[in-house]
Amino acid sequence: MTAVTIFGTGSMANAIAGVLSSGGADVSHISHEQTGSAEITGDIVVLAVPYPAVDGILAQYGDQLAGRTVVDITNPLNFETFDSLVVPPDSSAAAGIQARLPESKVLKAFNTTFAGTLAAGTVGDLTTTVLVAGDDAEAKSTLVGLVEKGGLSAVDAGALSRARELESIGFLQLTLAAGEKISWTGGFGLVR
Template sequence: MIKELLNKLFGNKDVSPAMTQTETATHKENNTMTTYTIFGRGNMATAIAGILTKGGATVEHIGSADSASAKINGSVVILAVPYPAVDSIIAAHKDELAGKTVIDITNPLNFETFDSLVVPVGSSATAEIQAKLPQSRVLKAFNTNFAATLSTGKIGDITTTVLVAGDDADAKHALITDVNAGGLDALDAGSLKRVHELEAVGFLQLTLAGSEKISWTGGFGLVK
């Protein structure tokens, strides 16, 4: 848990805490029309779906076999797939994604070397996606979380915090509210430019877990 690193990256922005039971119940009553479409059926997709449904949202999944042909019904789309799979999803659904919020959870690692990112220096996967989807509101979220810490809601004794970045304040607020309703803390980590740092944190976390220096039930927690 590296409080100093997170403070340097994100400053003193307020963490939005998980809702109380009363607040969650009220949110569920008002959130019945929110529908998420998640591309992916893996551990991360399942864990994220669990958070959102707990908060009252409706979630549908699109698996890899149907990713090119399935209709997107959600107003918010989550790309819970490996980064190399993103381009084919965009190619098949660019028109459908226009006007929607698109949440990128990817960490664009070079999985052959596990020692670098595959996006241009200074850029990010999310920035590349936003450039390809100029009519969508593209956010980065969940890339610094492991599936286990999303499912349990804990990193050690600390409530799991989801870091969210992007240029659309309303889209960020809506996602943060839904994450809070699902029982987790969330933090507006800044603009699309800050995704570069988020992906660096995600990269570091994955390499540490891959080398068994931290566990897949561990990670970085935000002490507030």
């Protein structure tokens, strides 16, 4: 059984936990209050926290993250203006995490879905699709397998360099929802 540790206890963390648990994973959480004192037990670690919280987690847990798969779900947007991403135009939050964790296998996933569509398993009439980018084929295959066994669709979106495009899609979807142009239970669907 694959063990997963999720940093976070909010709606996205719980929705991801539901999908991965349904896919056969043994899921545990580390809450904000436990950060720094709790041990990582999972082979896969999901960063289901706002982007500004990632820095502290990496500083406190960098050694424990070595050799593990680290799943970045963040959308690194400017939370003050809500009008831009805060990473360089030729990079991504996930690439920055990989640079800080060279011994980890970093994946970008879950950032192009809302908690409601993960929990419901649908976006409109379509099955919710999780896009996964990363450079380690085995790590991607394991996550894709858990997501699919959990009842959703999953697509290998390519190398970790594709995380920039995933973050742009996530940013667009967030701004549309915040502007009340789509609902928080809506979003983008993928027709294959």
